Amino acid sequence: MCTKYAFILISRNSFSLQEKELESAKAEMTEVREENARLKTMIQKIEDDYRSLHMRFIDMIQQEEPKNSSSNNNNNNKPSLSRENIEETELFVSLRLGTSLSEPKRDDHNTTSSSSKTREDSEHLQLKESLKLGLDYNLEASKSDCMEVMAPDRSPENSVEEIITKDEEAAGETWPPSKVLKTARSNGGEEEISQQASVKRARVSVRARCDTPTMNDGCQWRKYGQKIAKGNPCPRAYYRCTVAAACPVRKQVQRCAEDMSILITTYEGTHNHPLPVAATAMASTTSAAASMLISGSSTSQPGLIPPAAAAAASDALTTNNLHGLNFSLSDNSRARPFHFPNTSSSALPFPTITLDLTSNSTPSHHSNLFSSVFPQSPKYPSNSLSFSTESNMVPTIWGNGYLKNGYNNTNIGSVNFGRSHSQLLDQFNNYQKSSQASSQQVLTETLTKAITSDPSFRSVIAAAISSLAAEGGGNQGGGGESMGQKLKWGEAMQVVSSNPLAPNGKQICTTNYLNHQQPPLPFSLSKNNSKEAAASRDQMN
DNA sequence: CGTTTTTGACCAGCGC
């Protein structure tokens, strides 16, 4: 009797439990629908914004086309190096790209809505698989002179470090190693030397989660040195571009001491040769950041530049240097908190802008990265312009800006896109799932929203566009391909991802965001020196 | 055999 009653009770309890679950599921669905509706509205608005912005942009390009054709003639006249004739400035742009190894696996991809976690996972996967960064920029009018400011004489006499093209890192950053400078001086290149000294050096650092020794950026590199840098047990490798014999571009590759799954690739110099198509993606990204820094620092004065000066830098990007385009966005860029430290000090500080596209989704992790990304170089204050993503759909979504402070723990002049972007992007993630909108469209919308809501982000995008234009219009045959090419970042990324092997056939990391897939092997947290890396490489081959 | 990598040496800049 009692047993029977208990059974009935249990049954009823079980039933009520199921009922509750059903109700909660229904409530959840309702919430999701409401959110969906909100997001649709938001997307609609963003689409409108994007269209208007795009139209304005096209108009500006068309307006500037005649100007460019005339100003391009001045490229060989060292247009404004004199303007740059301040002390040599070390510029350091750090871009962080990459993915998280802890990302949801493909197996996790299910469409059930039983939990928000699962939903997020599937959303991330969908985004990862489909999103592309699509500025959708038409290069029809891309005879660019936006980089001409940085483009010095290209006479045959120019030594390696002087050959500056409208290319990635553009902006006149050169690689004037002291020895090369000495050599050039012995060759009687006094004038050139003075130019070199005046030309600012920009560094573009790409931080990517990568389990291979180097990252496939589309170029061919030859290793010429390796050093143990202070504060990082992982050796720093020095590579030189071998696509062209005299290409001055070099890069440093080093694992992050804090998170050895992160590969820090620092580019310096400008390619003096056509870039392979696969290299254009990275070139575009890095040139965007570099040009931003160059432009910003060109207006800076020793020491902290006032916000107005920083804003001027921003404005220079968004208005003057963009092909001379009036990329006139709202003027709240004045509040842009850039900081270009004292360029004449002995410390040669590196303003650092961090495009944090590694997936660091936990706030605590952000804090860690914030303070210790580059612990080995405390002397370099940095500007960190950080673009983080929450998963490995990396360049597809920019946002969730978590600051990475490049070289010390002082958060000076950082630009943080903050949670607003993150939330926005989350919303996009959700929308992406429900609407199956074209990934590129979503991305451009995302960018548009970001552009319209954040002046800093705006500047970066503007610089990216300018660099793309420069490549299209310049002699970067491989980079710009051809005039009128509809260059989309996503396409470029796909090109890269389709080429997981370096030209020399060795496996290198295209970064997961390029591959749109998880790394095949879990990254070992052991000291990842070059030998282990080589072993890993061998294993993968 | 040509190319790439490794690695110790060298150099310059900077701080003390």
Add this chain to the structure above:
DNA sequence: GCGCTGGTCAAAAACG
């Protein structure tokens, strides 16, 4: 001036 550090060179080794 000295030591430290980052960056580069270049010979030797490894690789294909």
